Amino acid sequence: MTINMLKHSLVELDARSRAESILDEGTFRELLDPFAELESPHLEKQGIVPQSDDGVVIAKGRINGESAVVISIEASFQGGGIGEVSGAKIAGALELVLQDNRDNERVYPVLLFDTGGVRLQEANYGLLSIAEIGSAIVALRKYVPVIGLVPGKIGAFGGMSITAGLCTTLLMTREGRIGLNGPEVIEQEAGIEELDSQDRQRIWNAIGGEQRVAAGLAERLVADDSPAIKEAIHNAFEADLHENPRSTQVEQFCHLINSVEPTDDLQPYEVRKRWNSIIEGETFNYDRHRDQAVDAEGRGYTWFKALTGIVSPKSEIPSVLCGDKQIGDSNTRFISVVPDTHSKYPRARNGEVGLEQGWAIASYVHQAIEEDKDGEKRAIVAIVDVPSQAYGYREELLGLHQACAAAVDAYATARMAGHPVVSLIVGNAISGAFLSHGMQSNRVLAFDDEKVNVHVMSKSSAARITRRTVDELEEATKKVPAMAYDIKSFASLGALHDLIDGVNFDDPTRKDVELVREQLNEAILDIKISSRDLSSRLTSMQAVEQGRTASIKVREKLRELW
């Protein structure tokens, strides 16, 4: 007779015990533990009780004798949401692991994801942190595999699903889920006919561990058993660093999304089947027979046309415009995401970053990297007017987070290869869309205009999810500028290089265009004499004086304790 024995569940443990359970006995050493009391400075002001470790555990130790750093997120505190302190703990730890590996000291980074993404109460701090985390992971992958695990309970959602999508090796349990937009958010934004967030079976079938591994969006399925998980993590140390990680497999994923027809009632098993056929060499090319006209509207279109001088922009994917043009002495590639009312993905017709957009951005950026491999690295300008990411069931099923991770990866890779990357925010810069298109640049420029917004979620949704009225939310933004939507508040966080004023934003004259080109040129020249990471966002005057003080302090303390 076989008896089912109780396993050593990892899912049931809290974040600290999870980290302990995968490190060799007696080697666990926590940095910035609860008694360091580096808690969020932004929650108490909003009447929310903080936690002493801000919901993230950073532990050094050994895994089967090899040096490792485990980063573990506590899902029970604020849904594992990433705020300024918790985000800086993760980014700061990864930056130190990167330094160690650059100094030929091999340390393996392991991330245990259990998070809804950005902590809405600290909004733009979450976005900034997640961009810095992503940048560190892309840099690290050259030296050492970055291992992610989604054990399950919450899963990996929002901006942190993009982070997971950047890992060299992603492990999941059956209970684990990964997706850009959580089911509740999709139901809220797109309606219950798009997805019923109570339909557990449909959700796990689409975004659960088993499906994700079978559809090429995670590497390995593991049982919820601590010793087995530890072994799987240790095995992942052997990953071949010359193999292309998931977020750079642009071609295969483009075939996957090209294989989908708008009328398809797409089922999870169908996605697995197509993925397997693509792995075996089958190709699906973009349907060129459909209408290729570009919607001539919106600031993204206006400024793309103005800055490139292309009279009637055309593109293989009508919603992603790409063109090259000289700025000063620099060859420059401009990329803009624009509305496409004919898109076969109905959830991405208004300028949202969806599947096609994420992979197209990645493809255009990689093309520039490849073409300039041996010569002058052209500058890349992301023209940003993105209202949101696409909210849809089909989007999640086909791995929208991975499309976003591909765009993040491409921009970060270009920046680190020496391409000056600038983003020019001409309209909205919201959430996962902004993370994918704009947040990985060396310098961020923005129009000083009330139509320019930077945020993580629409006001009405953010109010509903944090259980406040829109008025209460507006009140909170006065105390925490990171929660505000306007560009001046975002500027106070120190991540903006410059605000551009005195031009007609909707209908620019030739002089206006010249002025913007000069600003872009100035930014590009500044980048050429600066470092290739995102550190300028933490060293600017606004960041040091007020905007990022906690982010800076966390990094200093981590360095001391390292």
Place this chain on the structure above:
Amino acid sequence: METLTFEFPATRTLNSYAHVGVVGSGDLEILLEPSSVPFVRVAVRTGSQGFEKTWGEVLERFFTLNDMAATIKINDFGATPGVVSLRLAQALEVSQNDNKHVKA
């Protein structure tokens, strides 16, 4: 949110620091530091307003039964009196027996 402070006499000293719990729904986090003065001092931050009397009674009962000189911080997210007492007992146990939570 509300911050409450309490103080009770105490004589027995403790071995080490202890940290237990999480600021999650219906739960709380306790940070316990041994103290050399003959008091147990408790600072509570709670998301639920208006329960000062209840907190006073729960804490008084616990510290009457458990003599311990310490400085305690509690971050509460709506824990019931039963959960509060369990977490306090757990913190005391960790402080006396569990070496891995000793502050470096």
